[in-house]
Amino acid sequence: MLIATAQSRASDLVSAVNDLAGSLAIVARGMPDFVALHFGVGTAPAGLHAAAVARFGTVALHGGSSCLGIMTQDGVNIASGAGLGALAIWDAAGSYGTGSCDLGTDAGDAAQRATQAALASAGRQGEIPDLIWLTVAPGREEQVLDGIRAVIGNETPIVGGSSADNDVSGNWAQFGPIQCHSDGVVVSVLFPSTRIASAYQSGYAPTGDSGVVTRVDGRRLFEIDGEPAASVYHGWTGNAVPVAGKAPLSILAAATLWPLGRVERQIAGVPFHLLAHPAVANPDGSLDLFADVALGDRLWQMQGSADSLVARAGRVARQARDDAAGGIAGALVVYCGGCMLAVRDRMDEVQQGINTALGDAPWLGVFTFGEQGIPAGGVAKHGNLMISCTVFGLGS
Structure with a gap:
């Protein structure tokens, strides 16, 4: 070869x-x-x-x-x-x-x-x-x-x-x-x-915040723990990622260091998180993602840094x-x-x-x-x- x-x-x-x-x-x-x-x-x-x-x-x-x-x-x-x-x-x-x-x-x-x-x-x-x-x-x-x-x-x-x-x-x-x-x-x-x-x-680690998906449609995440997903996410990120006003808001750049993770498996006792990148915050409190999540998934707030x-x-x-x-x-x-x-x-x-x-x-x-x-x-x-x-x- x-x-x-x-x-x-x-x-x-x-x-x-x-x-x-x-x-x-x-x-x-x-x-x-x-x-x-x-x-x-x-x-x-x-x-x-x-x-x-x-x-x-x-x-x-x-x-x-x-x-x-x-x-x-x-x-x-x-x-x-x-x-x-x-x-x-x-x-x-x-x-x-x-x-x-x-x-x-x-x-x-x-x-x-x-x-x-x-x-x-x-x-x-x-x-x-x-x-x-x-x-x-x-x-x-x-x-x-x-x-x-x-x-x-x-x-x-x-x-x-x-x-x-x-x-x-x-x-x-x-x-x-x-x-x-x-x-x-x-x-x-x-x-x-x-x-x-x-x-x-990935180059990200969990912050400790997590919640369960309680309403979702494909890649549109409506609720985490029964609350509007965008509001929950906004709080988890320490307000680093904004919520939408009267129009959909692109949060792709702001969310790059703040993805959501799902534990796919344990590797030598260490969880492997598969990431979903929030792309848009919607006026109804939902989030559009670049990956599918499912009802009942536990989502972990992840954080990365440039380094x-x-x-x-x-x-x-x-x-x-x-x-x-x-x-x-x-x-x-x-x-x-x-x-x-x-x-x-x-x-x-x-x-x-x-x-x-x-x-x-x-x-x-x-x-x-x-x-x-x-x-x-x-x-x-x-x-x-x-x-x-x-x-x-x-x-x-």
């Missing part, structure tokens, strides 16, 4: 894709078996898809938008809002395939069809992949995970992120080898010839590398877009921390509006304000 990454700051799409191909040494190395291509939406997605297909062909090409841009071992590329990067894998002994679908009215069914198309593309129909790399439009991630698991079961790690734009206006994009989407799902199945390891954590968000990525990368138990060929990193915006002026520190953890290995990092990963000992989950690192080993 060989892994290489590249990034471009060129404004012209053809030039940008040619930059990537040149840095990846496509002419010398031949066509990769898998390409993950991620980008800030200052780059036109449809044009990028066309240019990428023309340059890389219809290999297992996986594309998704990322808030402002990307990062690699060579630096952070977010200044223009159109940063572009790629990770390519050459692995003659492995198998790789990608499928995509519009989510339509049934996100679970779309995810099943995308997964089946990916398996067919890899020539591994009916088999269980070692890893799934996922990009999905924000909104129905839990249904998408259920759809994927309906095809491949619960054992395969599902890792990735919800596609993002630069200002939460909904201009995110996804693409596979054939089609570009604005509300779609892209599933890549990976059967690498080497071992993999993946870590999934914790900066340091956590390197720790997650170190855990993944240690779990791989040997040298690594490369890595895919998912870092929440909301966290990135909160520590935007310190992203060089985040990038350097990952470099220190991963050594000389090439890696690609994306900034997402929702993160999918595997809590230790569990099955894949969707959360917010999370970080994951998935590494590919050098040997089997």
